[in-house]
Amino acid sequence: MLTFNRHSSFEIDRTLEADSHPICWLGLCELRLIDDRRWPWVVLIPQRNGITELHELTPLDQTMMTFETNEVAAALCAISDCDKINRGALGNIVPQLHYHIVARNAGDPNWPGPVWGYGVREPYGSEERIAFCDRLKQQLTQS
Template sequence: MATFKLDERLAGDSVLVTNIGLCQLRLMNDSRWPWLILVPQRDNICEMFDLAPLDQAMLTFETNLVAEALKKVKGAEKINVAAIGNIVRQLHVHVIARYENDANWPGPVWGYGERQPYPEAEKAALVKYILDAL
């Protein structure tokens, strides 16, 4: 993990919450949706099947752990989980809390409208709640 390098776009769009085990857990800095990102700390990984079998299992475990915590903290009606990677090729998994009245429901969050960064206090509070739920 000493050589792991986070994609610059992921670094610029999100803030580190914590390192779970395999993954960095990051908060997307867009207050329209409670949106977390898991990034396996492995170099040159594009697809889930590029991971070693044990890392695949850990990614599944960490994704479920984070999804459950986010649903609990935010009272989400639905949790969306996706690993698209068409623009940012580094493997990363989106975990997004959705509500029937949120921006662009039921459509996807990608490419919709303009990002609305969190106010610092709100961002810090959400990070704390997520960490407590984990």
């Protein structure tokens, strides 16, 4: 189920908030678009304050996180026609638990290397960002 409002008690790390745009709420996570148009790149942030590692979530939340990341990965793959989905939860700079999902294609910037720290970020234009988010939300509701 998609919703579009953050739960009032949930606090998102300022860096994550500054580097991304909200798309929607899933059951457990807020889905956000990383503001770098070089790659279709989203992040899921579970609405649990004070959690830094996946194993700190309850078993039910771990299951929900796995389900939501798989749903988002499939939707991102469908709308981007990518060669590969990269996933990761590093947390070295931002300790709040968040899970990256990046659609990659052979020949994209820094292929096959990682997207983190590569080159200069290229922010989305407003119309392009809104269109991308709308396509992803539509794909998520169809799955």
